[in-house]
């Protein structure tokens with residue numbers, strides 16, 4: 001496993017990290033989820049992403065339970081707030097202080113390494129949010145702060161408040177071969193300001209692993225076939241998208257890597273990406289994904305990959 005510096009922080013995060021949306025705290029049976037966490041450590045993954053809203057606190061509680069026996073300095077923990085949980089929502093000062101304490105309680109730790117705004121809160125003045133996050137950092141409850149899916153002008157507005165408030169070190173956008181929107185504005189802005197991307201859905205929720213074929217029903221046991229999780233990936237189930245993904249198969253085969261590794265190595269080709277946050281329902285997937293770290297794609301291969309999915313990628 002290779003590690004990259006997270007923005008202007010002193011954190012070294014594994015190039016592949018472990019996500020917990022839809023999987024931990026209920027989506028995947030705890031015994032399998034626990035095996036995924038064990039495999040992550042065995043593969044050199046040191047960075048775990050969660051959120052207060054995942055399984056309504058269940059993902060954090062699960063992680064608190066499975067991580068409790070491990071030295072706190074053997075992993076980096078990132079969580080988030082914003083989305084509604086138990087009647088609470090948003091990024092007001094009150095919410096920031098309340099939610100960090102609830103998250104720390106569930107995670108059974110006295111600090112997280114990264115505390116992220118899950119979205120921008122249009123109903124709270126930005127200054128109020130940034131001041132509250134700064135108070136959380138100064139209280140030692142979070143080492144660094146980040147955001148997820150903020151627009152470039154919102155990021156710039158937060159940067160304009162520095163040094164009066166803590167500076168963001170990470171941005172968590174959706175980014176994959178099928179969704180390249182951050183390349184337009186967010187990545188160039190963040191690059192100039194010491195903010196790294198830690199990207200979500202880098203496998204397009206499994207679609208980029210090649211396991212879904214156009215015109216065919218998803219195999220049992222996959223996210224797409226799940227009655228509770230399938231809704232989340234509807235837009236990647238389009239036949240044109242799945243046909244384009246199949247055009248990546250010969251490229252991966254020629255390189256002797258899996259399609260998952262090809263998709264993850266592709267996001268990691270971008271130096272501003274510090275880590276690809278991949279979810280997993282089985283430990284074999286964690287091992288497969290972790291092995292993408294260290295795969296370098298040359299320029300000719302990158303051009304071939306680009307043209308294979310050019311007509312379906314959202315830019």
Ligand SMILES: NC(=O)c1ccc[n+]([C@@H]2O[C@H](COP(=O)([O-])OP(=O)(O)OC[C@H]3O[C@@H](n4cnc5c(N)ncnc54)[C@H](OP(=O)(O)O)[C@@H]3O)[C@@H](O)[C@H]2O)c1
Nearest residue numbers: 019020021200201202203204205206222223260278279285
């Ligand atoms: N900030 C945000 O708003 C936001 C939004 C979404 C996600 N996230 C974060 O990013 C993480 C990852 O995102 P994601 O779960 O949406 O998408 P993903 O990582 O692209 O896809 C994960 C799913 O793909 C399948 N998979 C993973 N590795 C595989 C492999 N090697 N071979 C075959 N199938 C494989 C598994 O599903 P099955 O086995 O069930 O098919 C797995 O649960 C989340 O867990 C969360 O931490 C953040």
